[in-house]
Amino acid sequence: MTPIPMIELWRGDMRESLHAGHAVICDSRGVVAAWGDPDAVIYPRSACKMIQALPLIESGAADAAGLTDRQLALACASHSGAGVHVEAVGAWLEGLGLAEADLRCGSHMPGDPAENRRLTCSDHAPCQLHNNCSGKHAGFLTLNRHLGGDADYIEPDHPVQLAVRAAFEEVTGETSPGFGIDGCSAPNWACTVGGLARAMARFANPAPDRRGQAMRRLTDAMRGHPLMVAGEGRACTELMRAMGGTVAIKTGAEAVFVAILPERGLGIALKITDGATRASEAAIVALLSHLGALAGDDPAARARLGGQIVNCRGRATGELRLSAGFPA
Amino acid sequence: MTPIPMIELWRGDMRESLHAGHAVICDSRGVVAAWGDPDAVIYPRSACKMIQALPLIESGAADAAGLTDRQLALACASHSGAGVHVEAVGAWLEGLGLAEADLRCGSHMPGDPAENRRLTCSDHAPCQLHNNCSGKHAGFLTLNRHLGGDADYIEPDHPVQLAVRAAFEEVTGETSPGFGIDGCSAPNWACTVGGLARAMARFANPAPDRRGQAMRRLTDAMRGHPLMVAGEGRACTELMRAMGGTVAIKTGAEAVFVAILPERGLGIALKITDGATRASEAAIVALLSHLGALAGDDPAARARLGGQIVNCRGRATGELRLSAGFPA
Numbered sequence: 001m002t003p004i005p006m007i008e009l010w011r012g013d014m015r016e017s018l019h020a021g022h023a024v025i026c027d028s029r030g031v032v033a034a035w036g037d038p039d040a041v042i043y044p045r046s047a048c049k050m051i052q053a054l055p056l057i058e059s060g061a062a063d064a065a066g067l068t069d070r071q072l073a074l075a076c077a078s079h080s081g082a083g084v085h086v087e088a089v090g091a092w093l094e095g096l097g098l099a100e101a102d103l104r105c106g107s108h109m110p111g112d113p114a115e116n117r118r119l120t121c122s123d124h125a126p127c128q129l130h131n132n133c134s135g136k137h138a139g140f141l142t143l144n145r146h147l148g149g150d151a152d153y154i155e156p157d158h159p160v161q162l163a164v165r166a167a168f169e170e171v172t173g174e175t176s177p178g179f180g181i182d183g184c185s186a187p188n189w190a191c192t193v194g195g196l197a198r199a200m201a202r203f204a205n206p207a208p209d210r211r212g213q214a215m216r217r218l219t220d221a222m223r224g225h226p227l228m229v230a231g232e233g234r235a236c237t238e239l240m241r242a243m244g245g246t247v248a249i250k251t252g253a254e255a256v257f258v259a260i261l262p263e264r265g266l267g268i269a270l271k272i273t274d275g276a277t278r279a280s281e282a283a284i285v286a287l288l289s290h291l292g293a294l295a296g297d298d299p300a301a302r303a304r305l306g307g308q309i310v311n312c313r314g315r316a317t318g319e320l321r322l323s324a325g326f327p328a
Numbered sequence: 329m330t331p332i333p334m335i336e337l338w339r340g341d342m343r344e345s346l347h348a349g350h351a352v353i354c355d356s357r358g359v360v361a362a363w364g365d366p367d368a369v370i371y372p373r374s375a376c377k378m379i380q381a382l383p384l385i386e387s388g389a390a391d392a393a394g395l396t397d398r399q400l401a402l403a404c405a406s407h408s409g410a411g412v413h414v415e416a417v418g419a420w421l422e423g424l425g426l427a428e429a430d431l432r433c434g435s436h437m438p439g440d441p442a443e444n445r446r447l448t449c450s451d452h453a454p455c456q457l458h459n460n461c462s463g464k465h466a467g468f469l470t471l472n473r474h475l476g477g478d479a480d481y482i483e484p485d486h487p488v489q490l491a492v493r494a495a496f497e498e499v500t501g502e503t504s505p506g507f508g509i510d511g512c513s514a515p516n517w518a519c520t521v522g523g524l525a526r527a528m529a530r531f532a533n534p535a536p537d538r539r540g541q542a543m544r545r546l547t548d549a550m551r552g553h554p555l556m557v558a559g560e561g562r563a564c565t566e567l568m569r570a571m572g573g574t575v576a577i578k579t580g581a582e583a584v585f586v587a588i589l590p591e592r593g594l595g596i597a598l599k600i601t602d603g604a605t606r607a608s609e610a611a612i613v614a615l616l617s618h619l620g621a622l623a624g625d626d627p628a629a630r631a632r633l634g635g636q637i638v639n640c641r642g643r644a645t646g647e648l649r650l651s652a653g654f655p656a
Contacts (some may be wrong), residue, residue, distance in 0.1 A: 009582070009603060012508030014518055016371050017582050017603035043344050106641035119450035122599035131640070180340030181645045190342055254337070254345050274602035275337060275345035312459070315507045 003036040004285070005323035006272065007279040007305075016318065019279035021255070023270035023287060023327070024197035028205040031194060032266065035326055038194030043180050045188055047252030049076040050218045050260075051171055051199055052186075055163035056139045057214035061146030065096060071141055072218055073225035074135030079250065080231025081110025081130035088228070098141055103128040103185040105137045106156045112231055133184035133308050135228075140186070151244045156187040171199040171211075183253065191270050196258060200267025203248075203260040219260050222248035235281045238300035239288070247293050255280035261293055278304075282320045283315045290327040331364040333651035334600065334614070335607040335633075344646065347607035349583070351655070352525035356533040360594065363654055366522030370599045371508050373516055375580030377404040377464050378588075379499055379527055380514075380536035383491035384467045385542035389474030393424060400546055402463030406579065409438025409458035410560025416556070417462045426469055431456040431463045432482045433512040440559055455649045461512035463556075468514070484515040493514050493517055499527040499539075511581065511586060517602060519589035524586060528595025529587040531576075547588050550576035563609045566628035567616070575621050583608035589621055606632075610648045618655040 002021035010016065022036030031038060044051075053075040056062050062072065071092055079085040093099060110116050110130040119126055128134060140153045140160050149159040156165075156179060165187075169176055172195035179187040191199075203219050208210030222229050226240035229250065236249055250261040255272035257280045268287055272279040282305040288294035292303055308316040331348035338344065350364030356502075359366060372379075381403040384390050390400065398422055407413040421427055438444050438458040447454055456462060468481045468488050477487040484507060493515075497504055498521035507515040519527075531547050534540035550557050554568035557578065564577055576588040583600035583610045596615055600607040610633040616622035622629055636644040 011371060012515075012518070014369065014371070014508065016508070018601050041342065043339060043342070080492050104641070106639060108640045117448055120445055178341055180342065181643055182346065182647065183639045185639060185641050185643050188339075190340070201378070273346050274604055274607075276602055276604060279602075311434060311509070311511045311513060313432070313513050315509055315513050317511065328515040 003040070003273045004326060005033070006319050006326045007282045008323055009318055010321055011318035018218065018323070019272050019274060019276055021270055021272040021279070021283060022193045023283060024194045025287065025291075026194070026197040026201035026267045027265050028201055032282070034194070036193075038197075039192050039272065041190050041192055042175060042189050042196070042256060043190050043254065044196050044258075045182060045252030045254055045256050046078040046133070047250050047256040047258045047269070048168065048188075048196065048199075049078070049250060050222065051168050052136060052164045052247070053120035053139050053218055054167040054171070054211065054214050055160075056143045057217060058167070058210055059143060059146055059163070060136050062142045064146055065142050067142065069221040069223050070228055071135075071138075072221035075139035076218060076222050076250065077229045078132040079135060079228065080234060081126070081132060082112035082114040082115050082231050084227065085135070085231070086110075086129045088117070089129050089138050092138045093141070093260070093274070096142060096145055102141060102151070103131070103134060103137050105131040105133045131184060132188070133182075136186070137184065153188045161187055163292060171202050172196060173198055184284050193271055195270035197267050199262050200258050200269055201265070202267070204267050205265045219248045219262060222250070235304060238273070239285065239294065240301075242298045242300040243294050247288065249284060249288075251277070251280065257281070257284040259284060259288060261291065264291065264293070266291065278320065280322065286322055286327050293296045331368070331601045332654060334363070334654045335610045336649045336651055338649055339646035346651070347600050347602060347604055349598055349600040349611060350521045350609070351596070351611065352522045353619075354522070354525040354529035354595045355593050356529055358526070358629065362522070364521075365519050366525075368506060368597075368599065369518050369520055370524070370584060371516050371582065372524050372586075372597075373510060373580030373582055373584050374406045374461070375545060375578050375584040375597070376496065376516075376524065376527075377406070378531065378550065378576070379496050380464060380492045380547055381467050382495040382499070382539065382542050383469045383488075385545060386495070386538055387471055387474055387491070389471045392474055393470050395470065397405050397545070398553050398556055399466075400549035401556035403467035404546060404550050404578065405463045405523065405557045406564075407463060407556065408440035408562060409460060410440035410443050412555065413463070414443070414457045415571060415615040417457050417466050420466045421469070422471060424473055428456050430469060430479070431459070431462060432480065433459040433461045433464050434567070435459060450548070459512060461514070464514070465512065472502045482514045489515055496653075499530050500524060501526055515571050521599055522569045524597035525595050528586050528588050528597055529593070530595070532590050532595050533593045547576045547590060550578070563632060566615065566631075567622065570626040570628040571616070571622050575616065577612060577616075579605070585609070585650040586614060587616060589619065592619065592621070594619065606648065614650055614655050
């Protein structure tokens with residue numbers, strides 16, 4: 001099945017650009033609704049970080065290290081590299097007796113405007129703590145300390161990544177067809193959009209077992225610490241705040257988005273085929289509004305779907321709209 | 329007809345994202361080759377700046393103001409707002425007895441890293457000279473001085489914009505279905521991809537008349553001054569340099585790209601449906617290579633199609649590839 005049109009950019013009286021994709025909503029029994037192809041194979045990218053964090057808790061590593069919910073939120077984050085994130089990951093590593101050099105995520109300039117400016121104007125290079133995935137990697141290092149693996153915890157056959165892969169295949173209910181190397185150098189295992197939605201539904205309906213407890217803890221950490229999951233002005237942070245902490249959501253590169261709705265027992269996964277983040281953000285807003293979890297007229301929602309796009313003189317130039325048939 | 333797959337992002341052994349679009353190659357007699365729908369209606373955005381500059385020359389305004397080829401290249405530019413661009417547009421306005429405040433393009437932070445950093449770290453706001461369209465607007469002001477219109481030269485019924493619309497409809501051979509407001513607040517008239525390619529073929533095969541002379545002058549200005557058309561590191565500048573000044577090319581927002589090949593008598597226009605610039609750049613590289621105008625293994629080409637994408641630790645993570653059937 002082909003992807004279906006979801007999000008359109010309008011300018012004047014005409015559609016200027018179009019984004020198609022796949023989206024699936026699951027409950028504990030299976031698919032509740034689907035658009036496009038539930039069997040489309042994707043890289044979930046950072047949208048599966050809460051899955052990648054399961055072994056951290058299930059192994060006992062998180063408790064052994066005394067991790068807080070705030071740290072667990074960081075383990076699931078694609079953060080902006082603001083001071084608050086950098087300091088938290090730095091303190092985490094220090095608590096483990098480790099240092100920035102033990103990370104294997106690499107360095108990139110932070111998205112946070114203030115920290116970006118501070119580095120730029122003081123001629124400082126970013127460090128690995130600024131990497132948007134440094135919280136996930138601090139989680140990997142915490143697990144690695146517990147498992148006693150060697151330093152190269154990002155290699156696909158390392159005990160840390162073998163544990164991540166096993167958890168990923170179990171919760172998606174699929175044997176992954178393979179992995180790609182992510183921006184942070186960790187392997188990212190492929191799955192179907194339907195498999196990813198099924199995994200999110202498991203997080204929304206945690207079983208009364210060790211895995212279910214880990215899922216509940218990660219979901220609560222994310223929705224309880226929206227700033228740790230992304231940053232000021234970012235979709236995950238603003239939309240989780242707009243929903244009053246009732247829902248956990250997570251973006252992934254190349255236009256993946258997932259949501260966990262514990263009160264409704266629902267999980268969502270979507271992928272915009274062309275990889276455009278503006279469209280994945282608009283599409284998750286549409287689905288969350290459609291389900292009644294998010295007010296479509298909330299400023300955080302309107303900024304990503306339906307609100308006027310203005311140019312640098314403040315003139316309205318266009319807007320993002322839903323395609324006919326999506327989601328209703 | 330639907331758009332056809334053109335550009336794919338591969339990661340690991342799997343296609344991660346996909347871009348589809350429309351592309352047309354014309355010679356002086358009409359369509360030579362087409363992919364997708366030649367009749368797809370698009371906003372050409374900044375890819376039609378050389379058309380918008382025709383009245384500037386044809387009216388005699390450019391000669392009355394003594395404009396150089398370097399200034400004409402700026403009139404066709406989406407520049408980076410580097411010092412070299414800002415100074416050139418400032419001097420142009422000064423030569424007209426006008427000032428930055430006469431521009432109606434608005435201000436945005438420049439793409440040029442050095443100038444961006446200078447403004448950021450000195451707490452200076454950008455001015456309208458930094459707007460990537462300030463050269464086009466300096467051209468509008470030059471034409472307006474000649475026509476004696478009022479100050480609001482960006483209004484769709486202003487003599488400047490009426491002249492632009494007339495030229496646009498004549499060279500595309502179409503009555504435009506309407507306009508949208510561009511990022512720089514000027515009206516941007518819609519046309520088909522085929523109409524835009526036909527216009528580019530006219531630039532490549534200029535008639536021995538006043539319009540043809542204006543077309544030749546603008547094409548020569550663009551390919552003779554690639555740095556003025558965009559900026560260091562940008563696709564238009566790097567690819568025109570790689571082709572040794574034989575071809576004029578121009579990008580437009582939302583993934584439009586055009587090319588004028590005078591030696592071959594060909595014009596190209598393309599639009600990636602989803603608006604992704606990475607794909608429009610890769611697609612124009614593919615078409616220019618396909619026609620033998622650009623060496624596919626030139627670093628400027630490989631950076632946009634076929635070269636390895638590396639992450640912040642220098643690891644290869646993927647690459648942009650051509651879809652089967654495009655362009656051959």
